Amino acid sequence: MSHYSPLIEELIDALRVLQGVGRKSAQRMAFNLLQHKREGALALSAALEKAVGHIGHCQHCRCLTEQAVCHLCASEKRDKTTLCVVESPADVIAFEQAGGYNGQYFVLMGHLSPIDGIGPEDIGIDRLIERAQSLQISELILATNPTVEGEATAYYITEQLRQMGVKVSRIAHGVPLGGELEYVDSGTLAHALSGRRVVE
Amino acid sequence: MSHYSPLIEELIDALRVLQGVGRKSAQRMAFNLLQHKREGALALSAALEKAVGHIGHCQHCRCLTEQAVCHLCASEKRDKTTLCVVESPADVIAFEQAGGYNGQYFVLMGHLSPIDGIGPEDIGIDRLIERAQSLQISELILATNPTVEGEATAYYITEQLRQMGVKVSRIAHGVPLGGELEYVDSGTLAHALSGRRVVE
The missing domain is CATH 3.40.1360.10 (Dna Topoisomerase Vi A Subunit; Chain: A, domain 2)
Incomplete structure (x- = not known):
């Protein structure tokens, strides 16, 4: 049985649509918004509605944008x-x-x-x-x-x-900059080796 | 300089009101919503608006609720x-x-x-x-x-x-159940010791 009132429960459920947000994080976010950030919550509500309503794909590159191009x-x-x-x-x-x-x-x-x-x-x-x-x-x-x-x-x-x-x-695949060979996985290392270039 | 269109930028900014969400998480959430979860985003927008509009404090206990009590x-x-x-x-x-x-x-x-x-x-x-x-x-x-x-x-x-x-x-303060004494901080351990009870 839920211990929340229906509207709080609905908000917690809705927050879980966000990537990487589970039940516990959603609870904390919901309480935090309602206790301290009501204006921010309204701004987020408006931004979501506007974004979904206006943002489509660029005609040329298919990237997300509210313009045609x-x-x-x-x-x-x-x-x-x-x-x-x-x-x-x-x-x-x-x-x-x-x-x-x-x-x-x-x-x-x-x-x-x-x-x-x-x-x-x-x-x-x-x-x-x-x-x-x-x-x-x-x-x-x-x-x-x-x-x-x-x-x-x-x-x-x-x-x-x-x-x-x-x-x-x-694009080249290989050892990332700043990475240590010791910790690079074997697939990446094999790629780095086969993709080696002559030093000129 | 921002590489996003204004509406995407606004959405990313607005998402940062959520507890524990930084710039990078907000970007990922925004793109994920716009690419795959537009209906969920609208539901979240509606839930936020409704929650802020209706949820107040209980007359008796001050807890968050949409009812008077x-x-x-x-x-x-x-x-x-x-x-x-x-x-x-x-x-x-x-x-x-x-x-x-x-x-x-x-x-x-x-x-x-x-x-x-x-x-x-x-x-x-x-x-x-x-x-x-x-x-x-x-x-x-x-x-x-x-x-x-x-x-x-x-x-x-x-x-x-x-x-x-x-x-x-x-309420009692002491060593949490399932905790190992070795990893409990000294303040908690001191509390647990001073709050000891006679075994009957």
């Missing part, structure tokens, strides 16, 4: 000849924060996963091909995650785009 | 002669889940903290005295947290209620 795709300053394919909007942000890339993006919003019924049309492969053709890109950079599904997705895209005569590259 | 205070089955004083609504839930207590509660919604400007009127001491008088309680149990502020609050309440001739008790 996101600011990265709309920018005149960015290189139009390279296209970087990532799985999620968060990956775009990670690249932008890292700096060093000034080309276009394409966000798959997922990866191929036949077991979950996610096929090429769900991750927008046809739109990726259209975008690559309309931009007349010289290089397509595959930056899907180094997981089984990410690798399979990268392989599938490579097959599709090689027919078009586009140069396709994959 | 909470279900614990309204219950006919509960003992009216003991009153347990706690700091927050979450403490009430903790006692109810633990079981073994069937009396009334009083929620201070905080503790005395002169440095933050929180005095006796802010934690409802006058209402506690009224409640103790109207119930004609035989025992008042102090279950404030075993922190400096909690102890000070317990001491203050003891002084106020002793004048009324009410028996005042404090």
